[in-house]
Amino acid sequence: MRFLFKKRKHQYYLLVSVSLIILFFIGYRLITQKITSEAEGLMEVVVEQYAKEKKSILQFDFNEYNKFIVDAQKIIENINSSNERELRNRLLFNSELAFSEENIDASFVYFFNEGQIVDSYFLGEKNIEVEVLQKVEKLQDVNQVTDAVILLEGKPYYQEIIKYQLQDDSYVVFGYNINLLKYWNYFSQKYSGRGGYVILTTEEGVCMLHPEISYIGRYEASFFDKISSSQIVGRLSKQKNNNTEEIKVAVTSEYLNLEVMRYYDVIQIGNSNLILITSFPLNIFIKESVNNIKEYLLWMSLLALLTFMLILGFSRSQLRSQHLKALQYEKERKRLAISNEQYQQKNARLQLSQLRKKLNPHFLFNTLNSLHVLIGLDKTMSQQFVLKLSEVYRYLLKERDANKATVKEELYFLEQYFFLQKIRFNNSINLDIVNKADEKSLFKKIPFLALETLVENAIKHNEITKKTPLFIKVLIEEDQIVVSNNYNPRKNKKETGYGIGLSYLKDFYAFYRVTTFKTEVFEESFKCYLPLLSK
Structure with a gap:
């Protein structure tokens, strides 16, 4: 009887195991079909996002070049x-x-x-x-x-x-x-992407960018063998109004000699249209990625099944050990989650602090007040004021490597910034820029916003009236810039000193181990010496 009981028990476990295996393969088949469908949709979203990112980069770069034409036109007209x-x-x-x-x-x-x-x-x-x-x-x-x-x-x-x-x-x-x-060498190195490649042509179909540089500068009919460039421009101009989907065509690539999916889009540069073609190999990029997901899923599922079958044979002590390990793992995971959250909070505060330094609310408030007064007095000057303000914020928001800028860039920005301050204070502030250096010195580096920081400090910490105007002088020498102003501290509030801005400059030069940066008050003048960096 005991033998029959054990035999039936073993048969029961065998039947349960076989049933679990059958259910596993049925579930695997259903889940694989669902995941494959979702993965294909996800890969297409990734491809479309890649194409949009390339469009955004190229549109920004070529519009930055086009602004010189726009500025020239404004100069001639004005x-x-x-x-x-x-x-x-x-x-x-x-x-x-x-x-x-x-x-x-x-x-x-x-x-x-x-x-x-x-x-x-x-x-x-x-x-x-x-x-x-x-x-x-x-x-x-x-x-x-x-x-x-x-x-x-x-x-x-x-x-x-x-x-x-x-x-x-x-x-x-x-x-x-x-x-x-x-430009292609710069673009391909800085914005290299996995799986696809980018082609840029004029509206007439002449190639501007291509991974095979022999195509650049000539017309290649295979780019438009399924749809013409005029049809692309016409259809996409209508799509912008109707929010329809982008143009995509499956073709054989002249470059890879493989079947690719091409996404066509139009980049508007001034009054001109450029055609962006983003190509992705179907078998290599999309289908291979989906097959990899299937393979990973199969191995993960088999591993999960094997683990489950092993768990059935473990003793209670082993189950208890695994349970304790799971509790310990969960505790560690929670600890790491809390630590990660604290890191994100610190990082967010740092980013917020940096953003507030770039977009000075007090400066924006003052300039908008000045603009409000100026609009009713001088329409032409108010238009110039808005253009200068846009130039100032374009410069502030532009990312800088190592927080450095050339002397030439900083001088140009200072002129735009001081124009705004001049509108606010009229003849109560004056700026004199004296260049005693050669052309090479203008391409040496100083801290980003260094000149603006010193001028802003001078305005912030000194009495400025018609009787006591502020005079600021920027003297450019071969190896340094000397920024000075008449020293007349404000009397209606406690003198806070030249604190945050000068700390930034001091820390900057300390990082590069430059010891010649200094500030001083000499003969009723505040002076700051900015060493020029060659790199």
Whole structure:
């Protein structure tokens, strides 16, 4: 009887085990189908997000380049042609700013009168100047931006030009050339992505960016063998109004010789359209990723089944040991969760502090009050005020490596910032910038916002009235900048000193082991010495 009882008991456990295995494979089949479907949908979302990220990066970069054309147009429209000297100086300065961009190889300004060049300014490689001038002379469109992909000395460039007719019927031409090979090298290294690749073309289909650089600068019909570039621009312009889905087409890649899914989108740069093509290999990126998920799921499921079968054979003491280990693990997990939450709170406070330093609410409040008063008095000046304010915040929000900026960048930003303060205080504050250094010194580095910090401190901590105006002087020397102001501390509140801003500058130079930074009050003047860094 005992034998029969044990036999039936073993048969019962065998039947339970077989039933569990059958249920496992049924459940695995159902779950795999569901997870596969979800994974394919998730991978498509990842692909679409990748395409949107690339679009955002390219749109930002090329619009940053296009702002030089926009600024040139504003300069020409706002300055009367009779003031020829100011017009030339402003356009030349804008051209120098454009040429300072890493990927712009040439920038130029030409003045024409009765079809002849009367003045020219060219920055860049001299061996391409003749070819650039030939293309400029053939330019027919007036008062509008012309862009094209051109070849100069065998190198592909994206050229933007504006030819503008002045009031005396003469013409001025402003433009620049972006080296597409340089830009692609920068873009592919900084924004490399897994699984897909990016192509950028003009509206006419001429290739601007491609992982195979031999395509750059020429038209490739295979990019548009399923849908033309004009259809893409037309359909996507309607989609922006109707919120329909993006254009995607399955084709054979001319680059990989594999089946890929192409996502087409349009990037608007000024009044021009560029076509972005993001391609993903279907078998390699999407299907292989889903197969990997299936394989991982199978191994995890088999491991879970094996673990479950082993647990059935464990003794109560072993189950108790596992239970105690599970409790210990849960306790440790909770401890780590609390520790992680504390870290996130500290990190959030740090980020908030940094954001508050960048966006000074007190400064914004004062500038908006000044703008409110200015709008009713001088419309033209108020428009300039808004442009300067936007330049200030664009500079503040721009990310900086190691919190450093060139002297040239800081001086340009200081001019925008001081313009806003000048509107607020009128003739009660004065700024004098004296440059006794050569051109190389302007490209040396100082702490980001160093000049603005010192000017803001001077305004904050000194009496400023018509009787006691504030005079600030910025003296640029070969190895340092000396910022000074007349020292007249405010009497209506306790003197807080030059604290937070100077601590930032002091800590910055201490990090780079520079010992020549110092401040002093000498002969009723406050002075700060900013050493220039070569890198």
